[in-house]
Amino acid sequence: MNVANLSIKEIRERLEILDEVPKDFLQYLKEDKRKGVQALVRQVEAVLARQEQLARQWTEMTEYERMLRSKGHVHVFGIDEVGRGPLAGPVVAGAVCLPEDFYLPGLNDSKKLPAATREAFYEVIMRDALAVGIGIVDARRIDEINILAATKEAMRLAIDNAGMMPDACLLDAVQLSGLACEQVPIIGGDGKSVSIAAASIVAKVTRDKMMAEYAAQYPQYGFDKNAGYGTAEHVAAIARFGPTPLHRMTFAGVKEQA
Template sequence: MAEMSIKEIRDQIEKMDEVSKDFLQWLHEDKRKGVNELARQVEQAQERKAKLARQWEEMTTFERALRAEGYIHLLGIDEVGRGPLAGPVVAAAVSLPADFYLPGLNDSKKLPAATREAFCEVIKSQALAVGVGIVSADRIDEINILEATKEAMKLAIKQAGIIPDACLIDAVQLKDLPYKQLPIIGGDGKSVSIAAASVVAKVTRDKMMSEYAKEYPQYSFEKNAGYGTAEHLSALERYGMTPIHRRSFTGVKAQA
């Protein structure tokens, strides 16, 4: 090992699919601090990889249990946009292959924007089916946010274009749905199927709000996604409502 430079050792590590325990031991026994640091970095990377694998195992518990019972075609369903003062509520329905693996997939709110967008592309390219349901602010005002959320979810299921054996849904029970349902509280952090739907829904809605920001630049929708930030509330007070504001929501009512 001593005859190899630190750069050569680093290049060797980068070519390896898996660094063996023996190789790590050699790195630790090398008297050069730079080589010892490489060993530490490799061990940290291995620990991160193992942690993500354990997390994936936990987040596929529901999917594995359903498939063991004979439910093969699964749809994960989630929504984003219940709380904002403006914009639609958006739901997504995603069916993942049984061998799908995307370590780090989690509740979309816990992921950086760049990671969400990259994950969304992977999900869309590898999923068996993806559907999106969008319900407008006017419809939210008409039927209330909970019913609008359920409507968006049903639209997403329809748009997915498959007949599922079971649906894993984040916290909500849908009436008149002719499939087995498994509502899971906090499901976007407990099920990879729901997490995938969470990512697709959030990326879709964030892009919509960025487009609305071009039409209504005073409200900074590209930053707040329609949520009631101080900046947004100040703009509401100064400029009034837009056609995409939810007139039935506190904070918007005052401007009506």
């Protein structure tokens, strides 16, 4: 192929429609001395390097899933929660069972992803997962039983609401009593397992939507911006307006200002 006969615009258009850049085509581009073509080569190589890095990350983050499937476990659930630390709102857990051939490069701990990426990944997970369950425990229940117990209750609810019983569960740090399947608690699991990462995204997007809805009911507290966490503005609003039914009365930031 003589890419010298192609304009830089034509080369760019060809690259845009290719799902994968053939190695021989990339080599032809490298041999083209035009500065514009060399700029395109650098862009392509950066994309390829990023794809390779994400593929390696995916392999690393599916190690636990592959280990459990090698033991005969078909329905491997990832379990995670969001909302342990806020002064207001529920704790929300997600339970997700991904197909063995699922591939979503870049899937990671929800806290490490921009909101737009989280929401896009959420749509893919909800569409392609074998099962998704969500568990929600509100502020009153958190006050009644404490946040750790409420977190575990939300996780059990998420499993129960998935519509499928797990053969094995990967959990972010905690272990659940009375669960009749193998459990693998992983510290920092939402950054080490794609199943837990998927659960963290489902939980995070679900809770953020809830807090945005609560912001319309209680606009003084900025729930759409702080998600119930104890920002200076949020604490000041509690001191000025008092706590809402969404606030956790046993949490220090609320008790001190209420």
